[in-house]
Amino acid sequence: MPRLRTIRRIYAVFFVSLFFVLIFLSSFKNLKGYDTDLFLELDPLTALTTLLSSGVLFKGLALSLLIIVPTLFFGRFFCSWICPLGIMNQGLSRFFTGLRLSQKQNINQYRTIYRLKYYILTIMVILSGFGILQTGLFDPIALITRSVVVSLFPALGQSHIPISDKAIFFQGGVFIALLFLAVMLANRFMTRYWCRVLCPLGALLGLMALRAPFRIRRDVEKCTDCGRCLRDCQGGCDPDGALRISECHVCMNCVEACPDGALHYGVSKPDSALQQPLDINRRRVLEISVSAGIFAPMAHSSITHVSHPDSRVIRPPGSLPEADFLGHCIKCAACMKVCPTNVLQPALFESGLEGLWTPILVNRVGYCEHHCVLCGQVCPTGAIRPITIDEKVGKPPKQAPIKLGTAFFDRGRCLPWAMDVPCIVCEEVCPTTPKAIWYHKVEKVGRDGRLIVLKQPVVEPSRCIGCGICENKCPVQDKAAIRVTSVGESRSKQNKMIL
Amino acid sequence: MATTRRKKKSNLKQPMQTRRQLLKHIAVNSGLALGVGGVAWWRWSQDPVVEKITPVAEWKNYRVAPSNHYPVMAVIHGQQVPAMVRQGVDSLGGITRFINKGDRVLLKPNVGWDRQPEQAANTGPELVNAVATLCREAGAASVWVTDVSLNDPARCFSRSGIEKAAIEAGAQVRLPTHNDFVDTQMGGQLLKVWPVPRFFHEADKVINLPIVKHHSLCGCTLSMKNWYGVIGGKRNRLHQSIHQSIVDLASAVRPTMTIMDATRVLKRNGPTGGSLADVSFEETIIVSLDEVALDAYALRFLDLQPDAVPFLAMAETAGLGVVDWRSLNVVERQVG
16 A cells, blocks of 8 residues: 555645646636635635625535545645645645755644634634734735746746737736745745745635544553654644644654554554644634724725726626625635636725735736626636626617726827827727717818818727627827726626716 | 843864866856847947847739729619629629639628618628628638727627627637737838738738728718728728828738628718718629729719719829729629
8 A cells, every 4th residue: 555645645636737827727618617715715714704704505516525624533634635835835835945854843843823724714714703804914825826827827828838829918917926935935844834824715725624533642652752753744733742733734754754553544442642622712713803803894984996996897797786795605716717818907005905806907017808708707716707608799679788887088198089190999899889988070181181081989888798899909108098997887886977 | 131242253264275166166167158248239239229120021912913804893773682782793704713712801890880880980791791602602611701900809809790600601700809919011101011911921812801980081981992901010000191002002902802892881870870861872892903993983872973982083193993984894684
């Protein structure tokens, strides 16, 4: 029979590969019914916090039960067997910490700083109870998905590795890249720094594992206190003393390292050692909970797209109303990967601090492809509802199309309006039937006395769907002469203009 | 308790430097000095930037020798696109007059938009399939299909049905990626150097496969306007002088032949269309060696007159063809 750690490594390599393959498949050409969100859907933290913030366990998030139920019985296995970020951290830790054996034993001991992740989890859970969903910042699956989509994948294109048809750019992508590198380099200071100290999903799984009947057990009669079990311990869970089940990743390294057969994985035996309860400070948890509870209404009273609509917060088609959207979006950037035109960009502070890295349309970069509904297909939490093409395009006069915003001409910049130069590219590319952009045909006498016939374009607001292709294709490069703002968006009752 | 112990002074002496070491250091440093000086001499410049000289490609002439034996244009009416195309090309001397064995043939349909064939915003897939099949029969080594689409290219080629139609005929769809564009001398009045997909320079023959469509700015999108799809870059500026741009493009790209899809014609709301109510069935395929004559003929589908379309007269002046198609040897046939 192969060794347990070999089996674990096979699983680890399989799941990391699967993660990258699924992200690669997430495009118009390759997305043929594959569940490219699998990892995001397996994530119990996403399931729990979106359940708290929205009251709904959305569709595929039920798959998180596949992790939750086994964790209750077998411990926090996800971290070392499935989690792509955890497995990458583990691999890098081996590379970065080329340590002597005594140092390895030292670095893998439990430290009180490991409590931090429980406090982070507390903040995330309490805030989500108040409808403020910030799990995406710290959730490992959202973090790695976002990092790969926004940083790693475009970097391949920049390195001339032909992985997509066009060069992909993201606003503020450099911050996401730096954060990702920081998480990776933290392994330099401690094995799996992220997983042990910061990861709220690890904390949640640790809590679930507290009553697991199957766990690592140490036979006190056989153990000679040699400490070898600590050398490759991934969680830092003290298998040499009183085990801390909430820290144990069930990596099985200790079982195989023990020369005396004192460690086994399973149910308790008569000589099994005492184990430690959860090490958190209740006073800290209380402080944090109360602070988060006070913070939530404070946060709600800051100006966002919810209270005062912002022209720049143009959300993808099918997005929920802003308050619900923020209560669903985990900033995973899956929509940004699948978007064919690169229009979906991680927001900075357009929709307040809360909306950091949520998707918005930046029409100078791309535009919303008229017949494309892929972002809603891949959204794991339903922040962008899965819509049909008919729903998006509408069936006039009965059913109105989904409107993302409205286009406005800047007549001081528009060539036919301001400079007597023919153009109407916006009219040409307008995808609606009939076109939302039409034109006045005017005759003017030019500076040299010659007659000029011009077509001066106008927007018909009831037909405009805010797709942004006019802004994207406008030849006035830096600041387009026609620009879309969020007003008139279907999802909002307040952000309106025309009666 | 503070200790006042002074740090012990180091009395360690450096080992004697040998003559060999001295000479070695002098030699290494001389080398470094030369190297630094050399790099400085090599890269010294009065200009703050190094001007990169990127090669500029020239257009080939894809045309075949003219012949008085055959008509210049064939107008074919009917319902079966493959038979119509075959009849049209045969009227002009057969495919072997145009395609040699081993040629690499590039087909340039209009695949600008993410629309379905019925909406008539893109060249019909049956035409692409029929022409690709003819080229393969003539022994073309490879048949490529390309366009610089306005919407997402993957979606345009897939939903227009052209990708499937091309593959079924043994042709290859080549979507230009951002690495595929080559700066090319257009040599026009307005258009100088523009990026063009490298496939055009790799091909031996180029066949233009336009569709007849309405277009608000210049009235119509016909065969010469279809060359908008060979350039990348910020081509939306071309609209400011659309007629001269069309003439410049048509002067630069001289196709082997042009086969126009007038089976479905988008009469209004072009060039994007979208509504089937704007599409009219004209059931015509036109094969031509004179794009100006072809475009002049095709105006009838959009109820236009040549004087309403300035680029036609401008193209005739530029020597690209004749507006008065009736003066040419034109055949008109009904198939099936």
